[in-house]
Amino acid sequence: MRSFGDLPRPVLVLEGLGMVLLVLSYLSIHDFVRLPGILASQSVAVGMIFLGVALMVPAAAFLVxxxxxxxxxxxxxGKPTKNDRRSPPPSDKNNQGPQD
Known part of the structure; x- marks a missing residue:
């Protein structure tokens, strides 16, 4: 694949949202960012990690x-197909060698 721009737009959006969730969870776990209310708990951060990875799966599946x-x-x-233009192998009748 040449670039990530070849991905469909919905897959790119999901990939971006997954990255944002992963970065946000990392920053909240290490106390660089304070999230409001219930979002400040460790269990919500772990949930954001799982959700972020889940949102990135469609892009990986598309690339694969x-x-x-x-x-x-x-x-x-290596397998012959119906439209193969090679000639068939010669039969045994044609390869008998010189007749005496």
Missing amino acids: WRVVQGFSPLLLA
């Missing part, structure tokens, strides 16, 4: 799917 699609012609290159 693109890689598999790119490699599929390479994996099928």
Whole structure:
């Protein structure tokens, strides 16, 4: 894949939200940012970590799917197909050698 710009827009948005949640949870766990009310607890920070990772899964799955699609012609290159233009192997009748 050439760039992340090839990803669909909803997948990019989910990826961005996941990154924001991961950074926010890291900053709140290490007391760089104070979140209001109930969001300041450790359990909410752990939940944000899991949610952030879950939001990043579609982008990873999409990238893996693109890689598999790119490699599929390479994996099928050795197998003959219906549209293969190579000539069939000669039969035994043609390879008998000179007749006496």
